[in-house]
Amino acid sequence: MSCTRDEPPETELAELQCHFTWDLKKEDTNITDHLTRLEQHRDLYLGQKSGTAHTHNSLAYVKYLLGSYEEALTNLQKSVELTKDCYGDNCDERLIVTYGNFAWLHFHMKQYSECKSYLDRLKEIREPKPPVSTSVLYPDVFGEKAWALFKFSRKYYDRAIECFRKALELEPERGEWNAGYAIVLYRIETKCTSPEDSSAIQQLRRAIETNPDNDELKLLLALKLAEFKLFDEAEDLVERALDKSPDSPHVIRYVGKYLRNYVQTLDRSIGLLKRxxxxxxxSAFIHHQLALCYKKEKEQFREHAESQRFLNLSISHFEKAVTLKNGFIFAMAQLAALYGEHGQIDRADEMFQTALFSAKEKNEGLQKMYLYYGEFQQYRKRCQPLAIKYYKDCLKMAPDTPDGKKSVKNLTKIANKRLSYNTNDTRALGIQEFIEQITNGKQSIAEECEHVLESTCNEK
Structure with a gap:
């Protein structure tokens, strides 16, 4: 390996457009989980050369973060090979990100001659173009950056959306970018009163137009339509996707989710997910979906033996999902709730604590975790003070969400029950005051009243 003392200037490297300059921070993702998902995507879509070329680029950066530089180089070489197979040898503009990654990786390996050679290649690509706003002239850069941000961390979804939009402004018919934009909108959209107001539905329709063979997109649209009870079109999409891709794990998992949530045919959903x-x-996701199906089956049986059998199956698949995907917050919370239902209170509490820590660390799903843990304290541990605390924490985060509204309902129920015994119950009156202030947008007043109330109760 060649190595010279002529180290390239980092300012020149910093101007490159690649994974090394996109501020993809290791602490913003679960790196082992991210690696697993990238490897699964690579293996499932071996025939789609363009998409897997991008995946190899992301894999190279993750391998670099993990200190596996030679494996990182191998992935970059594979990205070049797939891109050339897809677009021919005259495709340097599509390799700008890959060449940038090569330059940075060789720089970190102290292989400065190789680093400079890639910097020179990038200069040659840019030379025929005007020097101003160079990146705007290369829509592939925006597209690949969007996918990299989207896959790396939920924290980067807003940045991913911005990049998908820029790429589509330049090439509005590009199928892979329409698909990515649709998927990220599907992931983030929560508040819509009608399908006409749903940006996700509109973009999913657009993405299907430009990706007519992508059955995952059809199922995401079906799930969105079902939210608005548009079942005829949704079920037609489900049937079409299943007929064309009966063995695709991604298709089957979404079909299973649709059946479990909207059709109530649990046996069929379980059969598909097992397949x-x-x-x-x-796949942690498929184990999670199976666990939810068995949990729903359990709720339909009054006979103890059958209910217990489905409870055990649900716990088993939740445990598998948590093992396969470290930091799977919602699966941990749901597993903890089942441990509590199973009478394993200490084990449940430990799992809840782990899930809460992960939610706080990732800043993801924390409101729902407060609600779940409050319900666990109220109904399993019979600890009303802690239940009240976590319901309040949930409510303070966002009173208008379903979780916030559920916390209001639970707190109101606790307050009313206490007042039925004592109309002057200080804590119950404090809960009512807290709810009123929070729901009226007066959080600082609510927190001040809460502090005074706790001091009063402690003095007593």
Whole structure:
């Protein structure tokens, strides 16, 4: 390996457009989980050369973060090979990100001659173009950056949306960018009163137009339409996707989710998800979906033996999902709730604590965690003070969400029950005052009243 003392200036490297300059921070993701998902995507879409070329770029950066520089180089070489197979040898503009990654990786390996050679290649690509706003002239840069941000961390979704929009402004018919934009909108959209107001539905329709063979997009649209009870179109999309891609794990998992949530045919959903596990046995998502199906089955049986059997199956698949995906917050919370239902209170509490820590660390799903933990304290541990605390924490985060409204309902129920015994109950009156102030947008007043109330109760 060649190595010279002529180290390239980092200012020149910093101007490159690649994973090394996009501020992809290791602490913003679960790196092992991210690696697993990238490897699964690579293996499932081996025939789609353009998409897997991008995946190899992301894999190279993750391998670099993990200190596996040679594996990172191998992935970059594979990205070049797939891109050339897809677009021919005259495709340097599509390799700008890859060449930038090569330059940075060789720089970190102290292989400065190789680093400079890639910097020179990038200069040659840019030379025929005007020097101003160079990146605008290369829509592939925006597109690949969007996908990299989207896959790396939920914290980067807003940045990913911005990049997808810029890429689509330059090439509005590009299928892979329409698909990515649709998926990220599907992930973030929560408040819509009608399908006409749903940006996700509009973009999913657009994405399907430009990706007519992508059955995952059809299922995401079906799930969105079902939210608004548009079941005829939704079920037609489900049937079409399942007919064309009966063995695709991604298709089957979304079909299973649709059936479990909207059709109530749990046996069919379970059968499909089991079939998906035969293809991808280490999919935390599919194990999670199976666990939810068995949990729903359990709720339909009054007979103890059958209920217990489905409870055990649900716990088993939740445990598998948590094992396969470290930091799977919602699966941990749901597993903890089932441990509590199973009488394993200490084990449940420990799992809740782990989930809460992960939610706070990732700043993800924290409001729902407060609600779940409040319900656990109220109904399993019979600890009303802690239940009240976590319901309040949930409510303070956002009173208008379903979780916030559920916390209001639970707090009101506690307050009313206390007042039925004592109309002057200080804590119950404080809860009512707290709810009123929070729901009226007066959080600082609510927190001040809460502090005074706690001091008064402690003095007593």
């Amino acid at each position: 998906a596990l035969d293809v991808t046995p280490n």
